[in-house]
Amino acid sequence: MPPRGEAQETQKLLLDAAETIVADHGFNGASLRDIADRAGVNVALVKYHFGSKDGLVEAMMLRRIGPLDERRLALLDAVEAATPTGPLRLEEVLEALIRPAVEEGLAGTKEAKQFMRLIGRVFAEPPVVMKLMGRHIAPVMNRFDAAFERALPGFKPQDQAWRKVACMGVVQHSLLMFSMIHEAPFPIQFLVGGAPKPETVIRRLIAFCAAGMRAEVEEPKS
Numbered sequence: 001m002p003p004r005g006e007a008q009e010t011q012k013l014l015l016d017a018a019e020t021i022v023a024d025h026g027f028n029g030a031s032l033r034d035i036a037d038r039a040g041v042n043v044a045l046v047k048y049h050f051g052s053k054d055g056l057v058e059a060m061m062l063r064r065i066g067p068l069d070e071r072r073l074a075l076l077d078a079v080e081a082a083t084p085t086g087p088l089r090l091e092e093v094l095e096a097l098i099r100p101a102v103e104e105g106l107a108g109t110k111e112a113k114q115f116m117r118l119i120g121r122v123f124a125e126p127p128v129v130m131k132l133m134g135r136h137i138a139p140v141m142n143r144f145d146a147a148f149e150r151a152l153p154g155f156k157p158q159d160q161a162w163r164k165v166a167c168m169g170v171v172q173h174s175l176l177m178f179s180m181i182h183e184a185p186f187p188i189q190f191l192v193g194g195a196p197k198p199e200t201v202i203r204r205l206i207a208f209c210a211a212g213m214r215a216e217v218e219e220p221k222s
Contacts, residue, residue, distance in 0.1 A: 010041055010045055010049060011050075011059075013039040013040065013041060014039045014041065014045070014046060014049065014050070014056060015056075015059060015063055017035045017036075018030065018035050019060050019064075019114060019118055020038065020114065021034055021035055021038060022060070022118060022121060022122075022129075023114060023118040023121050024117075026124075026125050027128050027129050028125070030053075030057075032047075032053050035056070054132055057132060058132040058133065061118075061122075061129060061132070061133050062136055064104075064115050064118070065137075068100050068101065068104055069100075069136075069137075069140045071100040072096055072097060072144075073143060075095065075096035075100070076093065076096040076097075076143060076144065079092045079093060079096055079147070080147065086150075087150055087151060087153055088150045089151065090148075090151040090152065090210050090213060090214070091207075091210050093144070093148060093151045094167070094205075094206045094209050094210055094213075095202070095206055097144055097171075098202060098205050098209070099202050101175065102171075102175065102198050102201050102202050102205065103202075105119075105178075106175065106178060106179065106196075106198045106201060112179070113179055116176055116179040119172065119175075119176075120176050144164075145160070145164075148163075148164060152213060152214070159217070162217075163212060163213040164213075166212060167209040167212060167213060170205065170208060170209060170212075171205055171209070174201065174205060178196060178201060181196075
């Protein structure tokens with residue numbers, strides 16, 4: 001068994017390599033051999049530390065999404081503590097969901113840009129990675145589902161589901177576009193006036209999503 005410090009360094013090298021290769025080539029295009037070669041280690045160490053490719057990719061995603069979701073839940077805890085009974089304010093629930101993602105995605109660091117590329121790749125592929133992360137994501141989504149039910153009393157579960165999916169799609173797409181602002185076509189740069197500040201993005205996304213989640217939808221006539 002390698003010393004603890006050496007093992008942690010090897011794990012970090014493998015996680016960093018996996019993140020880069022999955023972001024570039026997707027889950028199916030990322031081989032253990034390529035990941036090990038990029039990390040500069042023997043492929044057997046991937047299985048030693050993570051068990052399999054699935055285990056490595058799950059750990060890679062959890063390294064980024066875990067702290068993000070912890071912050072989301074901490075913000076949601078504060079919202080619920082301030083209003084222990086009765087309806088929650090929709091904008092505050094949305095802020096708990098949106099703020100950590102925006103601040104992480106638009107931090108301007110190399111790691112933040114890599115994270116956004118990785119998320120974009122994951123959502124563009126078959127849901128292999130999302131299935132791997134299901135047991136980690138489900139408790140967080142259950143908490144927010146309950147919070148949205150309190151914030152939008154009277155809405156049917158199906159209506160809330162449509163609104164939540166649309167809201168998350170808007171946030172995800174916006175972050176991807178803003179993270180690539182310097183490489184984006186001129187019309188996109190002109191539209192937003194250059195790279196926006198995270199606080200500006202947060203406020204606009206909250207306002208947009210709140211309006212959409214409150215909107216009345218006329219059911220199609222059968």
